[in-house]
Amino acid sequence: MTVYKKKLIVVSNRLPFVIQKDDLGNVIRKHSAGGLVTAVAPVVVENDGKWVGWPGPDYDFGEPLPESSVDDTSPTAGLKSSNVIPVALEPHLYQSYYNGCCNETFWPLFHSMPDKAVFSADYWKAYVEANELFARNTIKALENACDPDDPPLVWIHDYHLMLAAHAIRQYAANRQYKIKLGFFLHIPFPAWDLIRLFPWADEILQGMLACDLVGMHLQDYCINFIDCCSRGLGTRVDAKDMIVEHGGRYVRIAPLPIGIPYDRFRTLAVSAKRTIPEEKKVVLGVDRLDYTKGLPQRLKAFELLLAKHPEYIEKLEMLQIAVPSRTDVKEYQDLKEQMDQLVGCINGRFSTPTWSPIRYIYGTVSQQELAAFYRDAAVCFVTPLRDGMNLVAKEFVACQINDPPGVLIVSPFAGAGQNMLEALLCNPYELNETMETLHRALTMPEDERTLRMNYLRKREQSQDVDFWMKSFLRAIGRLDGEEAPV
Ligand code: ADP
Ligand code: G6P
Numbered sequence: 001m002t003v004y005k006k007k008l009i010v011v012s013n014r015l016p017f018v019i020q021k022d023d024l025g026n027v028i029r030k031h032s033a034g035g036l037v038t039a040v041a042p043v044v045v046e047n048d049g050k051w052v053g054w055p056g057p058d059y060d061f062g063e064p065l066p067e068s069s070v071d072d073t074s075p076t077a078g079l080k081s082s083n084v085i086p087v088a089l090e091p092h093l094y095q096s097y098y099n100g101c102c103n104e105t106f107w108p109l110f111h112s113m114p115d116k117a118v119f120s121a122d123y124w125k126a127y128v129e130a131n132e133l134f135a136r137n138t139i140k141a142l143e144n145a146c147d148p149d150d151p152p153l154v155w156i157h158d159y160h161l162m163l164a165a166h167a168i169r170q171y172a173a174n175r176q177y178k179i180k181l182g183f184f185l186h187i188p189f190p191a192w193d194l195i196r197l198f199p200w201a202d203e204i205l206q207g208m209l210a211c212d213l214v215g216m217h218l219q220d221y222c223i224n225f226i227d228c229c230s231r232g233l234g235t236r237v238d239a240k241d242m243i244v245e246h247g248g249r250y251v252r253i254a255p256l257p258i259g260i261p262y263d264r265f266r267t268l269a270v271s272a273k274r275t276i277p278e279e280k281k282v283v284l285g286v287d288r289l290d291y292t293k294g295l296p297q298r299l300k301a302f303e304l305l306l307a308k309h310p311e312y313i314e315k316l317e318m319l320q321i322a323v324p325s326r327t328d329v330k331e332y333q334d335l336k337e338q339m340d341q342l343v344g345c346i347n348g349r350f351s352t353p354t355w356s357p358i359r360y361i362y363g364t365v366s367q368q369e370l371a372a373f374y375r376d377a378a379v380c381f382v383t384p385l386r387d388g389m390n391l392v393a394k395e396f397v398a399c400q401i402n403d404p405p406g407v408l409i410v411s412p413f414a415g416a417g418q419n420m421l422e423a424l425l426c427n428p429y430e431l432n433e434t435m436e437t438l439h440r441a442l443t444m445p446e447d448e449r450t451l452r453m454n455y456l457r458k459r460e461q462s463q464d465v466d467f468w469m470k471s472f473l474r475a476i477g478r479l480d481g482e483e484a485p486v
Pocket of ligand 2: 014036037158159186187325326
């Protein structure tokens with residue numbers, strides 16, 4: 001990961017840690033869960049890069065950031081506070097920009113769930129304001145970094161900041177600073193039919209086109225984006241080479257599927273203490289508590305399995321670890337209630353005096369513990385209704401060091417389902433199919449498990465987060481010794 005010797009400024013809504021106060025009132029930093037942070041944090045730490053982002057709602061502006069994390073196995077433990085530029089969001093902005101536009105509008109819309117999306121001019125106004133704030137803070141970081149012989153790379157992440165590049169580009173152009181601007185979207189980019197529902201879609205597209213490179217996980221997402229530019233903005237596009245012409249510049253759109261820090265997870269799996277006893281068979285789910293993850297469907301499929309196959313009673317357990325997420329948003333509160341009820345119902349229906357079918361942890365676990373769960377689970381059950389990529393599927397594979405290994409089930413509606421082809425695929429909208437796939441995984445012969453897992457491991461090891469980072473840098477022409485193809 002040390003390939004990147006130039007200046008790197010990462011900009012994302014969330015910093016890789018959240019600032020909180022402990023019971024004694026001390027300011028502490030806690031690792032933030034989520035795919036973006038897991039993938040990008042090791043890259044910034046390794047490359048001594050800067051990170052511009054929001055430290056969470058408990059941060060008081062001007063307060064010094066703590067130097068180290070509570071969990072020293074987290075990938076952000078090595079991030080120096082001098083390399084962090086905290087962006088403080090006022091409560092009204094936090095509410096309308098983050099809870100509102102990001103999580104009530106873009107999140108459901110981009111995950112093809114328009115019925116859940118709220119369209120509000122106030123949210124949009126706050127989104128514009130917040131993006132300008134992030135841009136101003138990035139410019140601050142740029143002021144110390146701009147050297148005409150060594151222009152920095154500003155790498156903006158995700159749906160929270162689709163407008164930020166525009167202001168940064170203007171600022172740099174006014175001062176004749178040469179910079180490279182890259183954007184990576186960590187969630188799906190949906191079809192034009194969905195994007196056009198958003199009243200300010202043109203501005204979003206133009207904001208992203210202020211970059212030199214726009215990366216997404218899948219070719220399908222890139223095709224959707226290019227189609228939206230052509231239909232929504234009338235821009236000239238080269239769909240074959242994935243180039244969009246905008247404002248006299250050529251913007252490259254590239255499918256760059258993200259990877260995980262494979263070796264890090266493998267090492268954790270080697271050293272992690274056992275938490276699932278050897279004689280126990282566990283089906284594992286690990287997610288943020290999010291309605292895109294298909295959690296109720298997953299529990300119902302497990303319930304159906306117990307009903308149809310009583311041979312699993314007292315022999316099998318489902319362990320679902322769900323990190324609290326976006327708890328101010330109603331859809332997430334409703335989901336929490338639904339999960340509590342479902343777990344209670346299924347446990348009430350099937351429990352015996354010595355066994356309960358579902359163990360449900362509503363909280364975060366450390367990466368060390370996570371690695372042990374991944375290693376010792378019989379099946380990892382990844383059933384999103386829609387997901388940009390899904391890193392949990394990849395982390396599970398990296399931790400599979402037991403012989404024989406476990407089985408991965410993944411939904412084709414997650415990016416991971418498009419390229420982890422040796423996993424068992426199942427459609428989470430179809431309960432019976434999901435249940436049957438789980439049964440198949442639990443009864444799969446050892447040699448088939450080994451064969452499938454060998455292929456999966458090989459791919460994740462070679463296409464890890466380092467590979468992703470290098471692919472992005474190569475595509476934007478910033479990999480040492482290589483020129484941009486555009
Ligand atoms: P998303 O980006 O939508 O959250 P991903 O599966 O891509 O989904 O990434 C989730 C990340 O968060 C993974 O790196 C995973 O290890 C981490 N994570 C998810 N649930 C937990 C949990 N309960 N405790 C700790 N980390 C978690
Ligand atoms: C997904 C998004 C990230 C986000 C993460 C956690 O991975 O792509 O941008 O950070 O979820 O969500 P949160 O709202 O807590 O930042």
